[in-house]
Amino acid sequence: MSDPRPHLRRRLAALTAAGLLLTGAACTSTATDSGSVRVGLLVSLSGTYAAVGEDMQRGFRLYLDTHDGKLGGRKVDLVVADEGDGPATAVPAAQKLLERDQVVALTGLVGGATVDKVQTLTTQRKVPLLGANARPAFAPVGGKPRDLAYTWHTSYNSDEPGIAIAEYVRAQVGDGQVYAIGPDYQGGYDELRGFTDTFTRLGGKLANPDGKTLFTPFPATENFLPYLNKAAETRPKAVYTFYAGAAAVAFVKQYAQSDLADVPLYAAGFLTEGSVLTAQGSAATGIRNVLNYSPTLANQANQDFVAAWSAAGHPGQPTTFAMASYDAAAVLDRALTAVNGEVSGEKLNAAIGQVGRVVSPRGDWQFDPTEHRPVQRWYLREVRNDGPVLSNVLVQDLTTLPAS
């Protein structure tokens, strides 16, 4: 009697081989099809920054949905991967997008630490990285400065909000002193340094006892009241801060309950941006903050953007996170239009360098030729009721950064 199993095994092997061939064929057919491109979107779908990641995904998809699902005349196959809480989840996800999905560009990226690690992967493979949120300092690797030829951002540097608002705060407080407080991690240092360096250079004085910003343990601090009442003893004329996410909600609510309640609060706009503003409620009213976007900007591109956002059924008003991701799609749209024939990372990267002026909901901007990040306007906003909802309402223009 012959054993029937060898037949079975052979048949299985044949099936597997056929399957592999088919998958291979499917891959090659997509890659060579000049009518479609595959773009990778790496954002936090889980973890602390899931709300920001979701906003960024909505922004990118909103651009696609309002442009027939096409960028530069090519059908877009958008592959979304989870960045999680940082490099531990983000790096394998980025490798999968680059190696298995063979994306022509990688966009999204919520966290600075993620950008720092993924940037080396995309540079090695000559795939443009078009970040739409955090841009870290890019410390040198092995004594050599980073190669940033393939790294672009549609967002900002973390120290720019503070730099942009410092002069305004200086004018508001006159001879008074400002108390600076923020979270104890890299993003907090960058945000606060931007403010304190510029503010003191302009002759301003910090109310903090030793002239140094107070950094609170992060994310352990949930009770800010002791810190705030301590700060009130220095009798500051104003307070400057940066917090985001859950800490921002706790900070704003407790600020309104502290001895500082009547002292004007200035902040980097993330303090009151997006879903946290709903949670803060009326406690956030009157906070003046700085960001590169306000949903109440009067330009046509913004009105279209806000209308499309509401039409898509998204809750609340669009955020700077959604806007920067929307702009990333706009940049890819223009760059892909300029690429002839088959799309490669090198051709696309060269085209991104040539996009020129980008018409955007934040107002028109362009890439800084060496820094590869936007030269853009910064706005002063105030939390107020805009119709029935609380909003970061535009007060005035502040400055253009990076200054030329």
Add this chain to the structure above:
Amino acid sequence: MDAYLIPAVDGVAYGLLLAIAAAGLTVAFGAGGVLNLAHGTLIAAGGYVAAATSSGTWPSLAAAVALAAGVGAAGGGVLAAATAALQGRGHLDQALLTFGVALVGADLLTAAYGSDTLRPRLPEVLEATVRIAGHRYPVDRLAVLGVAVAVVAAGYVVLHRTRAGRLIRATVDDRAMVAGIGVNPRLVDAAVLVAAGALAGLAGALTTPILGVGPHTADTALLLSLIIVVCGGLGSVPGALTAALAVGVVQTVGVTSFPALAPYLLIGAMAVVLLARRTSLPAGASA
């Protein structure tokens, strides 16, 4: 001195909350011998239920507190049933089981309530502030302080003045004797776990107006409770109360007095307490 008044009040309020949270953990360990690593999850569950129920009216607030305690008690009941099967298999198996329950519970809570930090809406009066000795202080914290004092006092009376309380204390001291007087100590264990769960749910509900409740609440609450239980002595309720008040004050007065040391202050204080207690251990062990 004036500068320390408000942080001190704050520290006591926070400490009493932690005491309520940790009391359940320490009694469950002392009486039932159950090391309940799902304790933080029960606290978070109570917080979520309370935040979702309270809608700014007094009846909804009362319902929120009652529901939170109920959910905690139900969770305690589930844990009592689950750990009863592991009787006599040591703390490691129980720790493993309750840790698994904690992981599953945390995921279920995130799936049900999302990954944002939630806060309950309170009646207008509680959202306001009052002036104490020239400082502004939130009314909700004063209310929480009042409720916490009442709960701790009630807990003391139950533990020391009622038959149920005497049975619990007797079970901590001598299980065989409890069995000898005709009471099944396993029933006491189960009752203690249910009561501990209710306390955990209550603590969760009381904390949410101040700190909110989110994906990290369970871990933070468990860590602080464990620190308190270890510092206060395993199974000791007065010890837990003292340790909780100390932790509360360290976390408010301490961190603002020595901001540079803030991240290490709590663990540092715990190390000091353990080192100080270590010297008296041999005497206790020989007894």
